Amino acid sequence: MGVIARSRGAVGGHHGCGVRTYPQSDRLETLRSFIYTIGERSTSTVAGRMAWQLFTPCGDLRVEGGDGKPGVIGGKMIELDGVSKIYRMGDIELRALNNVSLKIDSGDLVAMMGPSGSGKSTMMNILGCLDVPTDGAYRLDGNDVGGLSDNALAEIRNRKIGFVFQSFNLIPRTSAVRNVELPMVYAGMGGRRDKAVEALERVGLGGRVKHMPNELSGGQQQRVAIARAIVTDPVMILADEPTGNLDSTSTVEIMKLLIELNDSGRTVILITHEDEVASFAKRVITLRDGEIVRDEIPRNRAAITP
Numbered sequence: 001m002g003v004i005a006r007s008r009g010a011v012g013g014h015h016g017c018g019v020r021t022y023p024q025s026d027r028l029e030t031l032r033s034f035i036y037t038i039g040e041r042s043t044s045t046v047a048g049r050m051a052w053q054l055f056t057p058c059g060d061l062r063v064e065g066g067d068g069k070p071g072v073i074g075g076k077m078i079e080l081d082g083v084s085k086i087y088r089m090g091d092i093e094l095r096a097l098n099n100v101s102l103k104i105d106s107g108d109l110v111a112m113m114g115p116s117g118s119g120k121s122t123m124m125n126i127l128g129c130l131d132v133p134t135d136g137a138y139r140l141d142g143n144d145v146g147g148l149s150d151n152a153l154a155e156i157r158n159r160k161i162g163f164v165f166q167s168f169n170l171i172p173r174t175s176a177v178r179n180v181e182l183p184m185v186y187a188g189m190g191g192r193r194d195k196a197v198e199a200l201e202r203v204g205l206g207g208r209v210k211h212m213p214n215e216l217s218g219g220q221q222q223r224v225a226i227a228r229a230i231v232t233d234p235v236m237i238l239a240d241e242p243t244g245n246l247d248s249t250s251t252v253e254i255m256k257l258l259i260e261l262n263d264s265g266r267t268v269i270l271i272t273h274e275d276e277v278a279s280f281a282k283r284v285i286t287l288r289d290g291e292i293v294r295d296e297i298p299r300n301r302a303a304i305t306p
């Protein structure tokens, strides 16, 4: 789980240039009680640590266009300009991404493919503001992400991006509804229980709100993760092999949900090794050795039949 070592989110810390005015004391109190009840669980597992870092509390910062509404369809959601990511291991330099330039429109549904080690997750981590490029510029929904502090990156993540991973990353021994509430706690949002239940209903799990992750099937756990990703109403969903651990029936269910989210205006970017999954995308980008080697609009896009 390289993401954990590489992610830049830090728990705590506040930046004072506030436009989002949640009373800090209320927010801290809520956070404290949440941390008290799930903290031990969340930091004692890989999945928990991942969730923990994704939903970092982040202070009050101004994020342009961060109103939780989908961007203008056809406007630019993502602009990468000459982005490289270089890992240095002693004397050896590894270019995980090599001078990548890429634009993705708001409202697009993009599949990223490529062999193992080609840089897909590295790309996703940068797009998701979990990591920053070594070189080059990244604009996300009009925000120049390059020079931002950890706090500001956390704010962008919380407000604009919903994450879905291959291994679900739910916090164990914590009910579905509490898992879905987590990002709202960090974002300082009110009405959490109702919104969490609503998100679970949206993914077809209205009857499972009190279930613990280990009482749910893999496909259901991934649907909880999608509910958690959408509950803050992000403009973009990033999914790193969201169907990698699922059977073909659950794969179709998850793709159906991602397509619905895309139909409602969200930009969706997913990594997959499966041609079948990529066939649902509006655009397929292939990486090799840290470079984009193919970028195409499939002529016969697959449709999900009810």
Ligand SMILES: Nc1ncnc2c1ncn2[C@@H]1O[C@H](COP(=O)(O)OP(=O)(O)OP(=O)(O)O)[C@@H](O)[C@H]1O
Pocket (backbone or CB within 6 Å): 002, 005, 006, 087, 088, 089, 094, 095, 096, 114, 115, 116, 117, 118, 119, 120, 121, 122, 123
């Ligand atoms: N934290 C790190 N430190 C050093 N090298 C890394 C780190 N993370 C990734 N790499 C290297 O960068 C390259 C790209 O890795 P990445 O995880 O992006 O590949 P990927 O396309 O997602 O592969 P997979 O399909 O196996 O998930 C690989 O060669 C990998 O070994």
Ligand SMILES: [Mg+2]
Pocket (backbone or CB within 6 Å): 120, 121, 122
């Ligand atoms: Mg990967």
